[in-house]
């Protein structure tokens with residue numbers, strides 16, 4: 397596998413989507429940007445079901461659905477791209493299941509870990525974990541329109557999600573990105589982290 401795999405993680409409204417677009421414009425070489433849940437036709441259908449504010453899913457059902465979508469995404473999109481030498485910038489991946497269903501929803505860690513072993517044959521080269529004060533993130537997301545099912549969960553749920561992301565950021569393949577301040581300031585922090593951890597990606601042609 398020769399492409400690099402970068403994932404963007406963090407709480408709601410942290411600015412991941414904005415920053416993926418900016419990084420994709422900056423990086424040389426073959427690149428694919430994608431997202432979870434989603435990234436395939438089936439995955440996007442699962443996404444609609446999961447975000448529907450009228451639906452009620454338990455944390456276990458959420459984790460199963462997220463991983464059903466992820467399996468298709470990994471097999472149909474991520475692995476073929478990496479094998480072809482294309483780097484992948486992915487808006488959320490398995491660490492979101494850990495943070496939301498595990499941290500926020502209280503799902504047993506053994507289940508989260510087992511699903512990851514079954515569904516994820518590839519782990520990211522770099523996980524950019526965005527960190528933002530929960531209220532600020534939710535305000536940013538709310539400014540865009542009606543709340544989806546995850547945005548509508550309470551403040552304490554989102555605080556637990558953030559706490560789990562802070563733990564994930566301590567892993568060797570992860571780096572914590574302060575997502576406060578202007579989009580330009582956040583972009584500079586990301587470029588600095590990528591240049592530090594994956595200098596070959598910035599040099600690729």
Ligand code: Z5A
Pocket residue numbers: 407408409410411412413414415432433447458462487488489490491492493494496497536537539540544546547575576577578579580582
């Ligand atoms: N989920 C899960 O539970 N388990 C899983 O395994 C996976 C996902 C894979 C996906 O919804 C939901 O699925 C997600 C977790 C769950 N829900 N939550 N919570 P989504 O894709 O709609 O949610 P999201 O990933 O959090 O996306 P988001 O709300 O769009 O946030 P974002 O991508 O981090 O932020 P953004 O779209 O770039 O920016 C949000 C707004 O803030 C927008 O108006 C921007 O213009 C603005 N913005 C961006 N940067 C800044 C700065 N620096 N300053 C001020 N304003 C800014």
